[in-house]
Each structure stands twice: as structure tokens, then as C-alpha cells.
Amino acid sequence: VTDFKGKTVLVVGGSRGIGAAIVRDFAASGAKVRFTYAGATDAAKALAESTGAVAVQADAADRAALLQTVRDAGPIDVFVYNAGLLINGDPLELDADAVDRMIDVNVRGAYHGSVEAARAMPANGRIIVIGSVNGDRVPFPGISAYAMTKSALQGMARGLARDFGPRGITVNVVQPGPTDTGMNPADGPYASQMHAVMATGRHGTVDEVTHLVRYLASPGASGTTGAMHTIDGGFGA
Ligand code: NDP
Numbered sequence: 459v460t461d462f463k464g465k466t467v468l469v470v471g472g473s474r475g476i477g478a479a480i481v482r483d484f485a486a487s488g489a490k491v492r493f494t495y496a497g498a499t500d501a502a503k504a505l506a507e508s509t510g511a512v513a514v515q516a517d518a519a520d521r522a523a524l525l526q527t528v529r530d531a532g533p534i535d536v537f538v539y540n541a542g543l544l545i546n547g548d549p550l551e552l553d554a555d556a557v558d559r560m561i562d563v564n565v566r567g568a569y570h571g572s573v574e575a576a577r578a579m580p581a582n583g584r585i586i587v588i589g590s591v592n593g594d595r596v597p598f599p600g601i602s603a604y605a606m607t608k609s610a611l612q613g614m615a616r617g618l619a620r621d622f623g624p625r626g627i628t629v630n631v632v633q634p635g636p637t638d639t640g641m642n643p644a645d646g647p648y649a650s651q652m653h654a655v656m657a658t659g660r661h662g663t664v665d666e667v668t669h670l671v672r673y674l675a676s677p678g679a680s681g682t683t684g685a686m687h688t689i690d691g692g693f694g695a
Contacts, residue, residue, distance in 0.1 A: 463488030471541025475639030619684030635690025659694025
């Protein structure tokens with residue numbers, strides 16, 4: 459386990475699922491961890507109590523609140539943008555406001571949060587954004603808007619990697635496939651459809667994703683930037 463003792467980590471969207479696993483992992487590695495959440499107050503409180511991390515309620519779609527949270531964290535060594543919504547269904551039927559909110563959380567927040575984190579980020583800092591294999595592959599109908607938000611993160615990471623590369627800051631996207639969380643339960647209605655196209659034939663675990671995040675955050679990953687890192691059990695193979 460790489461030691462993150464003394465490092466400051468901010469996880470945007472850390473109360474549940476993949477984000478909560480990332481919070482637990484960095485906290486266990488000695489980092490000073492803050493995380494944000496929007497609605498899951500009880501889960502956020504419990505996570506803060508069990509890990510010693512600081513929970514901050516801030517809607518990632520509210521730019522002013524997000525930027526204030528980033529500034530309040532002080533210089534951030536590792537910025538993880540995990541907040542995400544999945545609005546799926548027939549595009550002819552989807553509520554346009556719900557789609558716009560997904561774009562706000564998945565894309566606008568990722569961009570503005572990452573840029574703000576970079577302002578005061580020390581040399582060799584890390585920006586890690588949680589995308590999705592759906593940024594590359596869309597094997598089912600009903601997820602076009604979600605896939606669009608995750609593809610957008612790819613262009614962002616390529617560009618910000620060049621913008622901040624001279625400072626030793628790396629920018630990477632982690633692209634999970636089906637991962638067992640509240641968003642996508644391993645026993646959910648689409649599980650067997652997803653398992654059928656996966657090499658592993660099962661949902662991934664949040665801890666599998668966390669391993670990759672930890673690697674990208676580590677000093678040894680200094681040459682890895684502007685890149686997409688898919689961890690999808692062969693979903694897109
Ligand atoms: P969950 O729905 O289980 O958890 C989402 C987390 O994001 C919660 O902590 C939630 O906080 C937070 N969040 C959502 N909206 C906001 C917001 N507006 N402001 C602040 N925090 C917010 O999802 P997962 O853990 O499954 O997903 C995490 C990321 O991984 C997402 O970006 C998702 O797109 C991506 N992903 C997930 C996959 C999967 O199969 N699970 C596959 C590929 C990618 P709260 O509820 O407290 O508001």
C-alpha cells in the first residue's frame with residue numbers, strides 16, 4: 459500500500475459507492491481526506507465517523523458551492539471527481555431538465571472543479587476523474603446522454619494534462635464498467651444483460667476500482683497522464 463501520509467485528498471461525491479471506497483482507501487493510507495456529497499447525509503456522517511475524513515455538503519452542480527469547497531480544502535495533492543448521475547431511457551421520453559442536471563454534475567462540475575483544484579495544487583499533484591467504459595462503448599440503447607457526459611471527460615483530461623503537465627500534475631480518467639453500487643446493483647434488472655458481454659461475467663467491486671485510483675495517485679504514476687484507464691471486466695473487449 460502506497461503511503462499517502464500528510465497528503466491532502468478531496469473526493470467530490472464521496473458518500474456512497476465508488477467514491478466512499480476511495481475515501482476509505484486514502485484515509486487508511488494516512489491521507490487527510492475531505493469529501494463532498496449532495497443528499498446522502500446519513501451515509502456521509504457514518505463514513506466521516508468511521509474514517510476520520512471530513513464530510514462537506516455541496517451540490518457538485520452548484521458551481522459556486524463546488525469552487526468554495528475546493529478553495530476551503532487548501533492546496534490539494536489528489537483531487538478525485540467521482541460525482542455522477544445516470545439518467546437512462548428512451549431519449550424521446552427523457553425529461554430534458556433531468557438530462558441537463560446530469561450534464562451539470564457529470565461534466566460541468568468535473569471541469570470547473572478540476573481547474574479550481576489545479577490553481578493551488580502543489581507540484582506532482584494528481585487529478586483523477588471517474589468516467590465510464592460508456593465513454594468508449596455504448597452496446598445498449600438508452601444511455602446516449604450518459605455516454606456523452608463520459609466521453610466529454612476524455613477530451614477534458616487530454617487537454618488539462620497538457621495545460622498542467624509542466625507543473626508535474628497528471629490528469630487521468632478511470633473508466634469503470636459495471637460496478638456493484640447503488641447506481642448499478644449486481645442484482646439489478648440489467649445485470650444479466652451486462653454480464654453476458656463481460657469477460658468476467660460479473661459486476662466489478664468498488665475495491666477493484668480503488669486499486670487503480672491509488673496507483674494513479676501514487677508518485678510512481680508520474681508518467682501516466684492524459685489517458686483513459688478502463689477497468690470493466692472486459693465489458694468493452
Ligand atoms: P452511486 O450512485 O452509488 O454514488 C454516487 C455518489 O456521487 C454519491 O456519493 C453521491 O452523493 C455523489 N453525488 C451524486 N450527485 C452529486 C452531486 N450533485 N453533488 C455531490 N455529490 C454527488 O454511484 P457509483 O458509486 O456507482 O458511481 C460513481 C461514479 O462512477 C459516477 O461518476 C458513475 O458515473 C461512475 N460509474 C459507475 C459505474 C457503476 O457501474 N457503478 C460504471 C461506470 C462509471 P449523495 O448521494 O450523497 O448526494
